[in-house]
Amino acid sequence: MFFSKYFQIDPDLLHEYGAVDVSLICDMPLFIDPMLIFNSDNPEYTNLHESIIRYFHFLATKASCGLQNNEIKAWFKFSEVKNNWLGYSLSGNGGSALGDDYAKFLYDNIRFAISTNNISQSIHIEKIMLIYKGSGKDRISDLTVNLIKQYLLEYTQTFAVNYICPELRKSMYVDRAYFNYETESFVSKEYMLPYITNRKGKDEYVLLTPADILREDEPSINRVDFYNSHERIRESIDNDVLRAYVNNYIFESVRKYEEQQRRKKRPIRERTILKIEKDAFAELAHEYPELYDYYIRLRESDTNEIRAKSANEVHLQLEKFLVNTQELINSIITRGYRVDESLSAREEAIKRLAFFKHVIENCDGYRNFYYGGQRISSEDDIRRMFRLVWYGTTYKVDFDTNNGRGEADVIVSKGQYNQNIIEFKLASNSSLPHVFTQVKIYEAANRADGSLVAIFYFSQSEFEIAKRVVVNAGHEKQLDKAIFLIDCRADNKPPASKTK
Numbered sequence: 001m002f003f004s005k006y007f008q009i010d011p012d013l014l015h016e017y018g019a020v021d022v023s024l025i026c027d028m029p030l031f032i033d034p035m036l037i038f039n040s041d042n043p044e045y046t047n048l049h050e051s052i053i054r055y056f057h058f059l060a061t062k063a064s065c066g067l068q069n070n071e072i073k074a075w076f077k078f079s080e081v082k083n084n085w086l087g088y089s090l091s092g093n094g095g096s097a098l099g100d101d102y103a104k105f106l107y108d109n110i111r112f113a114i115s116t117n118n119i120s121q122s123i124h125i126e127k128i129m130l131i132y133k134g135s136g137k138d139r140i141s142d143l144t145v146n147l148i149k150q151y152l153l154e155y156t157q158t159f160a161v162n163y164i165c166p167e168l169r170k171s172m173y174v175d176r177a178y179f180n181y182e183t184e185s186f187v188s189k190e191y192m193l194p195y196i197t198n199r200k201g202k203d204e205y206v207l208l209t210p211a212d213i214l215r216e217d218e219p220s221i222n223r224v225d226f227y228n229s230h231e232r233i234r235e236s237i238d239n240d241v242l243r244a245y246v247n248n249y250i251f252e253s254v255r256k257y258e259e260q261q262r263r264k265k266r267p268i269r270e271r272t273i274l275k276i277e278k279d280a281f282a283e284l285a286h287e288y289p290e291l292y293d294y295y296i297r298l299r300e301s302d303t304n305e306i307r308a309k310s311a312n313e314v315h316l317q318l319e320k321f322l323v324n325t326q327e328l329i330n331s332i333i334t335r336g337y338r339v340d341e342s343l344s345a346r347e348e349a350i351k352r353l354a355f356f357k358h359v360i361e362n363c364d365g366y367r368n369f370y371y372g373g374q375r376i377s378s379e380d381d382i383r384r385m386f387r388l389v390w391y392g393t394t395y396k397v398d399f400d401t402n403n404g405r406g407e408a409d410v411i412v413s414k415g416q417y418n419q420n421i422i423e424f425k426l427a428s429n430s431s432l433p434h435v436f437t438q439v440k441i442y443e444a445a446n447r448a449d450g451s452l453v454a455i456f457y458f459s460q461s462e463f464e465i466a467k468r469v470v471v472n473a474g475h476e477k478q479l480d481k482a483i484f485l486i487d488c489r490a491d492n493k494p495p496a497s498k499t500k
Contacts, residue, residue, distance in 0.1 A: 001025050001329070002322065003085075003206065007164050007194050011322075017159055019208040020314070021322055022085040024196055026387050026399070029380070030086050030317055031141035034126055035220035036213045036310055037148070039303040044151070045213070052147045053114075053123045055179060060110045067107065074185070076110075077103035078146040079176075084207040086141065086214070098142055105132055112289060119293035121300050126221040130292055140219050150178035150189075156208040157191045169194050172205050215310035216317045220302070226295050230281035233294050246284055246291070253280040316371055324368035325385050331359050341394060346420035348395055349412040349452055353422065353484055356386065357454075361487045369488045375458050376488075382424050382456060383409055421451040427462035436473045454484045463487070 004011040004021045014021050022028050034052070037045045062075060078098045080087075106113070106128060113128040125147070129140050145152065153174060160169045172193050176186040193205040218224065226233075234250075237243040253276050261268045285291045299306070335355075343351065359365035368385070369376045376382060387399055387410075396413045410422040425435050435453055455466045466485050470476055475483055 002326070003194075003208070006196065007168050009163055013163060014159075014208075017163075017208075018210045018212065019155075019159065020211045020214065020318070022206075022209075023321065024085065024206070026384060027085055027087040028317065028321060029088065029384070030209075030214045030216055030314060031137040031219070032086070032144045032148075032209065032213050033137075033215045033219045033306075033310060034124065034140065034144050035299065035306060036215070037144075038122060038124065039300070039306065040212070042212075048148050048151055049122070052125055052144070055147055056110070056114050056123060056125060058179075058181065058184075059106070060114050063107055063110045072103050072107050073100065076106045078143055080142050081145045081149060081207070083205055084145060084152065084209050086209060098139060102132065102139075115289075115293075116296075117290040117293045119290060120296040124221060124296055126219055127292060127296060129219075130221070130223055130226055130295075137215075137217075137219050137222075140222075146176070149174075149176065152207050152209060153177055153189075153191050153193070155210065156193055156206070159208055160194050161192055164194050170203065172203070174205065211314050211318075212311070214314050216313035217309070220299050220306045220310075221296060226285075226292070227278050227282055229295060229298065230278060232298055233281075233291060236294050236298055237291075239290075242288060242290070246281070246288070249284055250277050250280045253277070319371045320376070320381060321384065324371060328359070328365055328368045328385060331363055331365055335359065335363065344420075345395060345412045345414045345418045346452075349410075349420045349422055350482070353452055353454060354480070357484050357486045366488045366490060369456070369458075370490060375490075376456075377426075379409075379424050379426055379429065382426070386410070386424070423451060423453050425453065425455050427455050427457035427466040432466070433469050433472070435469075436475065452482050452484070454486055456486045456488050458488050458490075460489075 002011075002021050002023055003009070004014050006024055011021055020028065020030065034049075037052075038049050040046070059075060062071070067075075077100065080098075109128060109131065112131065113125065114123050116123060125143060126140055132139075169192055171190055172195065173188050173190050174193075175188050177189040177191070178187055179185070180187045191205075193207075195203045195205045198204045230250075234243065234246055237246065254273055257272065257276050258268050281291075340348070340351075356365075360369070369382075383399060387397070394414075396411075398411045398413070399409065409424050411419055412422065413419040423435060425432050432455070435455075440451075455469075457463045457466050463485065470479065470483055470485070479485065
């Protein structure tokens with residue numbers, strides 16, 4: 001399930017090498033942050049940053065000449081490099097790529113991307129994502145992986161040659177391994193890499209990624225943070241005229257709102273003022289693009305904060321999906337769970353979910369829903385852990401399947417007409433009362449023969465909320481049959497030695 005296990009490597013060795021022990025079942029929710037490459041003391045990363053900027057300068061030169069669509073696709077379009085097993089996917093390692101729309105957008109805005117207006121220290125490729133509405137941490141990560149792919153291939157090859165047995169590595173040609181500036185084209189190259197056989201029976205190489213360029217949260221430079229940082233940005237502007245324009249425009253926007261409220265004898269709300277300030281700043285950014293560069297300069301100065309935060313994020317993710325999940329898997333295996341191939345998809349799903357509940361409530365499995373002293377706060381975390389413990393089965397298990405009416409959490413199937421849906425919810429989720437309507441829609445869309453609902457609660461009040469939702473929906477008789485309330489509390493499970 002994990003790189004170290006599959007390739008028979010001591011996890012400590014992988015850790016000492018600096019790489020993340022990825023899952024080979026589903027993506028690890030970590031992403032490359034280009035700022036961690038820029039502000040690193042590692043000279044290899046300095047060279048990497050320079051190579052990234054070199055390619056963007058190449059794009060700018062080409063764009064200035066005017067390009068045909070096929071040329072834009074050749075140089076400005078980037079496909080997903082799924083082999084690093086990083087991202088959102090809960091089924092395998094496939095995801096969405098930066099497609100034709102992004103390629104055209106980058107082509108149209110490449111001059112913006114490479115301009116610093118003599119304000120920031122360096123060019124940062126993330127800058128383009130500040131004006132791209134389809135931005136996100138996975139998109140920035142995909143872009144970066146494409147531009148440092150040669151480094152990641154060599155990084156993985158070095159580890160494979162030194163530590164992975166010959167039977168689990170092989171020489172493979174990799175498409176678009178690096179960019180040749182003489183031929184002005186991406187070039188394929190042969191590498192000795194660890195590999196697995198995917199679902200389609202094809203050999204697929206696996207890439208390792210250094211942990212110190214990864215993070216779980218948003219990248220250091222991102223749209224939301226840009227708008228939220230408008231006060232810091234305004235304070236940092238050393239151009240007196242620009243600072244006066246910006247402050248005056250925002251001041252006037254707020255003043256008009258306050259006058260309007262007084263005239264209508266309505267209260268002046270602080271939350272509304274904050275929104276007006278942010279919206280006014282967003283309008284100004286279109287007129288004065290150097291505001292983006294002042295923001296980037298601020299982030300360049302936040303080196304220590306960024307490093308510490310990203311290191312903590314990676315540590316917590318690895319605790320959740322390496323330590324906690326492996327303990328949960330071992331707990332299930334040691335308690336002798338067995339798959340009965342004669343069961344229908346629904347019967348197997350009920351049996352496995354009931355066993356999952358038993359391990360969590362009665363075998364200390366609840367401990368694996370806490371990390372760094374904090375409880376799991378995301379349904380995605382729970383789905384991912386359940387995905388990893390669904391082992392040793394010939395049943396088809398698909399996660400986040402969208403058949404036109406929304407994404408069902410899990411679909412367990414044995415053929416087209418033997419399917420069952422499992423929906424996971426936290427009792428703290430405000431949309432919990434809609435879960436039964438939700439699963440009925442999914443059943444119709446997927447032609448499933450039923451649904452199971454698992455609700456996870458972490459306190460007595462959350463239990464009462466979950467129980468009330470079930471009762472109000474008229475499904476109380478389905479408890480522990482098709483609806484499972486799973487007790488993840490840490491304060492009501494004393495050690496056996498202290499119980500009578």
